[in-house]
Amino acid sequence: MSEPVRHRDGGLWLTSFAERVEVSCPRCGHAGVVRASLAQRRWTTVFRCAHCRLQAHSERDDWLGQVRLIGRRPCGYCGHQWLYVNQVQRTSGAIAIALNEYQQRPSADPVAVRCPICRRSSEVAVQAQRERDREGHDPHFGLPLRLIERTRAGLLWAYNIEHIDELRRYIAADQRERYRTAGNKTMISRLPTWMKLARHRAMMLKALDRLAAKLEQPRAS
Ligand SMILES: [Zn+2]
Numbered sequence: 001m002s003e004p005v006r007h008r009d010g011g012l013w014l015t016s017f018a019e020r021v022e023v024s025c026p027r028c029g030h031a032g033v034v035r036a037s038l039a040q041r042r043w044t045t046v047f048r049c050a051h052c053r054l055q056a057h058s059e060r061d062d063w064l065g066q067v068r069l070i071g072r073r074p075c076g077y078c079g080h081q082w083l084y085v086n087q088v089q090r091t092s093g094a095i096a097i098a099l100n101e102y103q104q105r106p107s108a109d110p111v112a113v114r115c116p117i118c119r120r121s122s123e124v125a126v127q128a129q130r131e132r133d134r135e136g137h138d139p140h141f142g143l144p145l146r147l148i149e150r151t152r153a154g155l156l157w158a159y160n161i162e163h164i165d166e167l168r169r170y171i172a173a174d175q176r177e178r179y180r181t182a183g184n185k186t187m188i189s190r191l192p193t194w195m196k197l198a199r200h201r202a203m204m205l206k207a208l209d210r211l212a213a214k215l216e217q218p219r220a221s
């Protein structure tokens with residue numbers, strides 16, 4: 001009889017895997033990498049697309065992911081309080097929205113809102129906020145992850161090959177252990193329940209193989 005395969009959660013948080021994040025360029029779709037280093041609790045982070053030259057830098061406070069537009073004002077016609085804007089705006093593949101542009105020109109893109117009382121439209125000035133979505137986006141600039149697979153049970157994603165390997169070791173293990181000091185903030189302990197189910201193991205391992213295979217391709221589709 002063979003020994004059971006063990007996995008021991010060594011206590012790494014998801015941020016431990018975030019120093020190199022494999023992404024797709026939001027402008028041209030080519031594969032790229034976000035490189036980050038953490039010092040004194042601050043990330044210094046850079047993305048440069050080798051194909052279209054799109055750049056993002058943490059010192060400039062850049063954000064290339066989706067944003068939430070927030071604003072309100074009274075109706076400009078009947079004075080009805082309030083007309084609200086609270087919506088997520090996705091960046092299309094062709095245009096990247098940099099948050100710092102919004103911050104410099106907060107009223108650059110007002111949103112027309114129809115009054116529920118008098119039915120006339122007023123322009124509402126908006127502020128943009130980063131819309132952080134851990135499912136499938138890089139945590140630094142909000143770029144779409146390259147290593148992402150939609151399975152029948154849920155969305156599987158990884159930042160890089162080390163992240164894939166750690167997930168594979170965990171999923172393949174017959175016995176899963178945790179150091180008592182690891183706590184409940186580790187990457188492994190935060191995985192959704194469906195990933196931990198034995199009946200999903202074979203499906204998960206195949207999906208992880210497909211993720212790893214994407215790294216063999218020089219260009220992301
Ligand atoms: Zn590009």
Ligand SMILES: [Zn+2]
Pocket residue numbers: 075076077078079080115116117118119120
């Ligand atoms: Zn009105």
